[in-house]
Amino acid sequence: MTTRRYWGLLLLLVFAVSARAQLPLSKAGLEGSTQSPSLDTLADHPQWRALLHYGRVKAGYERESYVDDPAFFLSVDGRRDARAELQATVEQLQNLPTLRCQFIARFRWLQQQGALDSELPAACDGYRQWRGTINAGAVALVFAASYLNSPSSMYGHTFLRVDPQGYRAESALLSYAVNYAAVVPDNDSSLLFAWRGMSGGYPGHFSLQPYVDKLQEYSRLENRDVWEYELNLNAAEIDRLMAHLWELQSINFDYYFMDENCSFRLLELLEVARPGLTLTAEFPVHAIPVDTVRAVREAGLVDEVVYRPSRQRELDALVAPLDAAQRQWVLTLAREPAQNLVPAFQRKSVDEQRTLLLGAYRLLRYQHNRQQRSPDVAGRSFALLRAINHLPPDAGQSATPVRPTEPDAGHATALAGLALGRFDERDYREVSLRLTYHDLLDPVAGYPRNASLNMLQATLRQVDGEGSRLQSLTLVDIRSLAPRTDFFQPISWQARGGLERSDGHPDYLAPYASGGAGGSWQILGVDISALATLRAEYNEGFENNWQAAPGLTVRGGLQREHVAAALEAEHYRFANGVERNTVGLSLNVAVAAQHGIRFNWRRVVEEGQGDEDVSLQWRYYF
Structure with a gap:
């Protein structure tokens, strides 16, 4: 064998071994x-x-x-x-x-x-038995509306519903909920949850539980609307999804409230189920649940949307048409079911009797849905049901709640704003950026009424003759101003914190925190609220920099489909004797789905010195 042929065979062998190693x-x-x-x-x-x-x-x-x-x-x-x-x-x-x-x-x-x-x-007998128990035949993405009274659910919550073969929307008894959530110790406070949830201090993992338990938690106990987005996953995609869920049993993730949260984890599951999806690429900074729902829909995964109203909304739909006398009957029957036997009630039509009795029963259930029923409440519930069953089943009026705008059809949750304004006889220009989510003047379609939740909002102002400077940085701004009625008596509350320049001392960027509670009422179509408040502020314009101030906030708001307006007044008296009084008028007009114009006027009087600030802002939601 010649030397050339020898080296040729050796090189061939090397290439063959190399190719084999790549297989x-x-x-x-x-x-x-x-x-x-x-x-x-x-x-x-x-x-x-x-x-x-x-x-x-x-x-x-x-x-x-x-x-x-x-x-x-x-x-x-x-x-x-x-x-x-x-x-x-x-x-x-x-x-x-x-x-x-x-x-x-x-x-x-x-x-x-x-x-x-x-x-x-x-x-894998365990996996086959698990799959047989679940009998997965269809999957839906479920969105539970925002719930401001729980830090973990302020933006809403998403999870998957896995339906058995032959599932029907009117029966969820055999469906399962696939949920991802942080594992939070029972003794952790809301403040600790907020800190650890933002910083990845909790483990998060997937769990599987009966779907009816989740409905009980959201639509009944927390009075949250539930939206079910039925997905068009085929059998092979469902099989991949379930097999991967099996792999994730007992696997921990670091839970982050703003990005690696319940909604982001579900997008990862859907990317496994349907290869080629790029859902997570749309959320490099934060993943708000309603935004992830919108992304899933835009990816062509949604076939149909089913709406399940909360118990509160069902009750509200039933009692809304009633006059004052009928509403009083509902309240009376809820307290004393035996009043259905008095002659005044018996003279009413069968239809009216059934409507009032049903309203009383639902009111009683609503009032005690977060408590273990006492013998007294159980007895009243049974008496009302017995009275209802003595009437014809087709009597009474229909009480189907009006279907609201679907959550993903509302405005986007991030905001950029450009404003022109005038303060202290000088013109200025402003650029604002809000990471999330919705305020009381934003278009309300798709969002809960009388609720505001804003986090991480910054405003940069440039005044004529001066350079640009940070005007304000809002870390959190939450308001819950649901009106009180004969049947619902929620407490209105607010909490704010961040940095801002006081109109009385514009050279100082003052850290502050404020909160308050009170009540709201609807009078002649206008939402009126009054809250007792407390503010803590560090202000270098004060002789003693740290000051606390009790105060009062009064607001009147009007919300329509494309127009919203508010008149608001605040009074604070700081411990050093300084009084600060503010009155403001705001008007917001939605000019397109993701565009709006907002007018703001505000006058602040502090230590006898009054200043006015007026601006016009273009707002873009993205």
């Missing part, structure tokens, strides 16, 4: 097939990255997985190296049958790709 460790690879992709190719595959939760960003994929639990990875470098995790997964699934059951979604996908022998068995 997956499978039966096809062992036979020398070149049809299966290499490990390098599979490591960059969108489905593999989705299975490892390497979330999408605009330019590609994150450099590491969102999963923080080492039990999820088979390679010590798996969280940061998708190829290393693939190599370890192929090797260990090839030899360890128990891991094929633990990571069944990975196992099946690698078999489909030819990286594992298609005849390799996966004996």
Whole structure:
């Protein structure tokens, strides 16, 4: 054999060995097939990255997985190296049958790709029994409306509903809820939850529970509307979703309230179910639940939307047409069901009797839905039901709540604003940016009425003859001003905190925190609220910088589909004797789905010095 031929055969052997090393460790690879992709190719595959939760960003994929639990990875470098995790997964699934059951979604996908022998068995009786119990035939994305009285649900909450074969919307008894949430100790306060939730201080994990329990929690106990977005996932996509959920049992993620939250985790699941989706790429900074619902719908995943009104909305629809005398009967019957036997009630028509009795029963249930029923409440409920059942079942008026605008059809949650204004006889220009979410003058369609939730809003002002400076930085601004009625008596409250320049001392950026509580009422179509407040402020314009001030806030608001207006007055008296009085008028006009114009006028009087601020702002929601 000549030297040239020897070296030629040696080079051929080297190339053959190299090519063999690039083939997956499978039966096809062992036979020398070149049809299966290499490990390098599979490591960059969108489905593999989705299975490892390497979330999408605009330019590609994150450099590491969102999963923080080492039990999820088979390679010590798996969280940061998708190829290393693939190599370890192929090797260990090839030899360890128990891991094929633990990571069944990975196992099946690698078999489909030819990286594992298609005849390799996966004996997983536990998974088959679990799947048989759930009997998944359809999936819906569920949005529970915002609930300001719970820090974890201020923006609403999303989870998945898994329906059995042959599911019907009117019956949810056999459906399951797939929920992702932070694991919060019972003794953690709201302030501690807010801090740890923002900083990733809680573990989060997936759980599975009967769907009726979630409906009980949201629509009954917390009086939140529930929206069900039925997804058009096919059988293969549902199978991938369920197999991956099995893999995530007992796996912990670090929970972050603003981004890696319930809604973001569900987007990752849907990217596993339907390869090629890029849902997570749309949320590089924060993931507000209603925005993620909008993204799912825009991706073409939604077929139909089902609305489930809260108990409060059902009761409100029933009693809204009643006059004052009829409303009094409802209140009386809820307290004393035996009043249905008095002659004055018996003389009423059968239809009216049934409407009033049903209203009393629903009111009683609403008033005590967060408490364990006492013998007295149980007895009254039974007496009302018995009286209702003695009447014809078709008597009484229909009480179907009006279907509101779907949450994802409202304005976007981020805001940019440009304003021209005048203060202290000088013109200024302002740029504002709000990360989230909605205030009392924004278009109300798709949002809860009389509720405001704003976080991380900054305003930069440039005054003629001066440079630009930060005018205000609002960390949190929450208001809940639901009106009180004969049947509902919510407490109105507000909480604000951040930095702002006082009109009396514009050279100082003063840290502050304020809060208050009171009541709201609707009078002649206008929402009127009055709240006792307390403000703490650090102001270098004061002789003693730290000051506290009790105060009073009175507001009148009018909200229509495209126009909103408010007149508001505040009074504070600081401990150092300084009084601050503010009155303001605001008008907001929605000129397009994501565009608005807002006029603001405000006058502040402090220590006898009065200043006026007037501005016109263009607002863009995105």
